[in-house]
Amino acid sequence: MMFEFRRILSIVVVTALAQLVFAEARADATRGAPVALIADEISYSSETGVVTARGDVQVFRDGRTLTADEISYDSNADRLRAAGAMVLRTESGETVFADAADLDAEFRNGIIDGAKAVIAGGAAKFAAAEAERVEDRYNVLTKAVFSPCEVCAASPSPLWRIRAERIIHDQEERRIHYEDAYFDVLGATVGYLPYFSHPSPEVDRATGFLAPDISNDGAYGFGVKLPYYIVVDDYSDVTLTPFVATNDGAILETEYRRRFATGFIDLDLNLGVTDYDSDGKDARARFGGFGTARYGLGDGVHTGFDLAFATDDPFLRRYEYTDLDRLNSEAFIRAYDGRNRAGLNLSYTQSLRRNEPQDTLPAPVPEFSLRRVMNTPFVGGGELGFSLDGGALFREEGRDAGRISAGADWSRSVITEGGLVLRGFADARGDAYQTGDDPALDGAAYRFLPRAGVEARMPFMRSEETGATQILEPIVQFIATPGDINQGDIPNEDSVEVEFDEMNLFETDRFTGFDRVETGVFANIGARFTRIDPAGWGATAAGGAVIRFTDQDEFSSAAGLTGATSDFVGSLGLTYSDQLQFGARARISDEFEFNRAEIYGVGRHAPVSLYGSLLYIEADPSALSFDERSEAMLGGALDLNRNWRLAGEVGRDLESDRFNTARASVTYTNECAAVEVYANRNFNETEDVPDSLTVGLRVRLFGATDDYRRRSRVCDYRTSQ
Template identity: 45%
Template sequence: MTRRLSSLAAAGLVACIAAAGIASQAFAQSAIEELGAETIDRDQPVALIADEVTYDTNTGRVTARGNVEVYYGDRTLTADEIVYDSRADRIEATGNIVLRDPAGATVYADLADLDAKLRDGLVRGARSVLGERAKLSAVEARRFEERYNALSKAVYSPCDVCEEDPTPLWRIRARKIIHDEEEKTIHYEHATLDVFGVPVAWVPYFQHPDPTVERASGFLVPSFQQSGNYGFGTKIPYYVVIDDRSDMTLTPFFTTEEGVIGEFEYRRVFGTGSFIFSGSVTRTDYTGESSFQGNVDTRGRFDADWLDEGARWGWDISTASDDAYLRRFDFSDNDILTSTVFVRNYWNDGFYDLTGLYFQSLRDNDPAGQIPRVLPEFEARREYADPYLGGEVGFFTATETLFRNNGRDVTRFSLGADWEREEILPVGLALRGFAELRGDVFIVEDDPTRGDFTSARFAPYAGIEARYPLIWEESDGDAAHVIEPIAQFVVAPTGGNGSKYPNEDSQQVEFDETNLFEVSRFSGYDGFEEGTRATFGMRYERVISEGVRVDGTLGRIFRFEDADEFGVGTGLSGMTSDWVGAWSVSLAPYLTVRQRMRVDGDFDINRNEVFADFEYGRVSLSAGYAFLEADPSTGSPSDREEVNALAGLQLTPEWRLSGFLQRDLIADAFVETGGAITFQNECCAVDLFVRRRFTDSDDAPASTSVGVQVRLLTIGTDQTLRRRDPLPRFTSPNLRNSEFAQMGGE
């Protein structure tokens, strides 16, 4: 006897049908009893939806046809037709089969034979999607023990394919692939890696985490490089998950000429912060004798609520065994390593910062004994509303102690207060009054010329500043022009500099449009800008929501007496300073051009920096030019002039060319050049680059490096292939100022 159910919704699977529509509740209950209600998991919601459902009481088989949807808890099955055999407690499905499990995996198939709970069974023509990207396909797939999916003659790949080209860019073919859903790993037996359909590697067995795993131990993608210093090199990183809060990466760096370099990185997260400890070590003889060489980099950040609410403490420490190690093995081009340990806190009306500093010079012939160690450097400030004069009054203190193995030791203690108030008059004129009282005490030991001595300095100043912004709009109202004349007048005493007031933290002086209207152009407390002076300047800006944006600044300082505390190369010495100016033109997002200049009274250029960024379609270009006049007082005995450029061309959505250069125009020689070609699509990225460093130093001669790195999505890398530039960003070691130089280094 066959009963036909015609209903849009009929609930009942795993020995249960409850039909709605034509079927009555009584009939539904009868059907449940006939199918063996004793096998139903009452706690598991079960449902069947189909265009047509029939039940054969003789065979105990339920047949559903047309847009069939089966739900068992959080598992689902859709198909053109299913047959449920209540006696065998199994389901047969055919036509456009889709299986979804709670972990998010989706299986497509042509034929399926499953148990009634949709957990175990056999699937033919299986195609599975794991997570968002990874895809598995097999001639046959079998599920068992409610955790293993065994695929025969299977293929794994995250690459997209189309009907015109069904071969993925890369894939792994295997005699058998087993997906362990409990351990979240994919195992391969007799696996072959294909690239563009061509076999390139074979292994009898390997495994990797499935794409749903964020962290798992295992090998990461290796990289390959070559250099004239160490020959051919290969890095094979191994990632270790220690626990939920820590992990480690161990990377043997195999080279043909320098042996093996061991790299390591350990990371740990705590409830109050985190830290990273990394570095490398090797035994080498490039220094003339066989010895261990290496480097350490570590940084940490932690809450310091035990000291003060909102406070943080931490460290940034970098050190290397010798001057050449980092450059020789392409770890870094830095010529100064700075290490700090700090405790600090910032809030709306104040802050404090306690820091210790250590500098390691990697430059040839630097006098190591004269490089200072700073311990401690402390600065604190607190601001209050002024109940008498209006505005704000601030109190501050700062201290700094420098130690040297071979040279003078200096301690400076500063204490002071400042005041500031700004008013805008009805005519639009903005007036700002300001003043500061500061006292400094210097304690010097082992000075090469004066021995031990102590000195004190009173360093007050007061001033007023006026700004009068003039604004008008263009006739169409799309843009506005702002011209702002600025005048500043400062009164300060003289005699606050000299040999009895050692200058350790303010040797490098930058004078440009950014500090034209600052009260002091010194970067620290040791220097004091003395004498009465007036600063005049003007700022302009074209304000527009879209289109061409223009801005510019021009100004100069006039003094009542010579400013001999500044070197001749700073542009601040004498009765009048250099003219400083800057302008920029921007047509977002295509073009930006910026220039900064410093010109003396005879209109000789003492500083000139030009930068341009251009991007249109597939082309991007960044270029820069810099010229700085010699300033022997700050350790720059000759002019410095460089150009640099970084360019990229997107050949196709997948292929990109890029290159860079840096050239010293004074020496008429390149500093560094390089180029790269990158391929990247939705499932892999390949970076091939070449780089030539022309600078030469002890034990790290000029060299050429070539490298290649392959990143395969879901295998040995993160789950999103972020586009990145394999070339190093431009830096200018000849032009940049360092903290070491500001602390008295030469």
């Protein structure tokens, strides 16, 4: 009790004395910020003007806190001296530990002996034989060490550190500079630089080098990538990545990103001088890349583009920028106003297939689409819509075609007292085509397409005692379209492939484009089921078939839509929170044969995550798919502990009994680094892109070349018995 009283009295007396002494030392009122001092014991010498505080001393000033075993203040020199377990905490969050210090009264300049500093909320640490604070901006450390890694008793050496003769931490520029720097890994020196610098760990974006990517590939040889990141402004940046491959040459990978208030633009462009034969005789410039942009112009108007191109077929695939064999580019402007829309689109396709000449693909020509919907007081009410669409295709070799279409449609829904949902609908469309460079279809062609139908839905809902809800909804549609419309004189450009599944079971027309139309009289019959459980479980199911009263022979046999009864299509889905996702889809013939089947699933339960799929698709020569497809894929990851992670994926073509792809990786991550060793195998060999194995190493140094903190470290303090 006596001690507490004495300490409180000491606080009051010393604080008053410190305020007096500090105030007398400054004539400038702007430098006389309030000071608080707490100590167990104090003394003051009127002869020397020195205040000495001992025993758990604490000084507070301008958001800074200084603690030590002993602190003395010389009012004549306006200096503070601290000794014994000194700790200085700044208003920016830095913490400095030292054996002793000689500072000015504002803690802004001075010399610190045996300094250790923690910056960016503990993201990184310094240690130095001596540190000097200069101009309240620079921390100059002599014979110093920098590392964001934690050190435990069982492993006293950090994973990595930088030792330097001098380290300068510029707090205004928020950058750390090194002179005569050595880079150590697990205590062993692996590199030296006379000078280099990197952003301070708390900086989110700063210009500088990023961690390298080192790989070895069977096609291009040994490769090294060294990204250089450039901050352009608060909304845009550029990354330049030189990629040097021993067999092929060099590539400069460029990435430009910019964010707008209502959009963005991302460009990934790659320029190289490479030789696929590795003999130096075919070295030439090659260019390719991708881009995406979206921008809102206001009032529901959006514009943008998607870009994909290459100067030669194998360039993007050889260096693993893509595995596509066709590159689709598009530019558009679209407007949406409630139910109304308008759009102008320009598209282009580049083929990377060796047996598909580019001259046989269409040149870029605009397409337009307009739609207007309104409520109508006549025809029993409902919605009335009008549409206008058009486009053209021109080829250097092959058929040219142009089309313009105009249509109107009406629909109205009513709900009976018993809950039955009835909808009537009708539409009509006129098409005009002009075809050239095709002896079979040369000239103009016209057609008129009326259609009418009715739909009935009856949703049933059931609540379980567990709180779960079930919803079952049977659906029946009857649709009629004349079967004698003119289809034979119309070129088929946009309706070649037809994929019949539960997603388009209740469509009035299962052709994807304008050139072909589903005609005749038919009924779409099926049901949908949903179960929602508050415990986290969810289940869905859907299925049905098409009954045809007239068979117009419009679909290929592989589409599953021929005959009086179509194939049965259905799907099942099961989910549990974010830990389980399972789905199955199938198209089954009336002889109970699978014409298409797909099973996929994702499961997560720490420390394991798994995903996989099975796919089977019947051959469809009318869609230029001459072989059956049967594929399997399995992948997953295993977290061995807080630091180690294994991951892998394998894909296999079951029809040809060969692997498609295989990849595996081992990753170690702690609070200061992530190291990944990976291997990728490409089994899809072509003349220009051989079957190859790529093995690589990626290193990320948190606090120096990457995000400053990923996870905290836990030291093991177990002792032997």
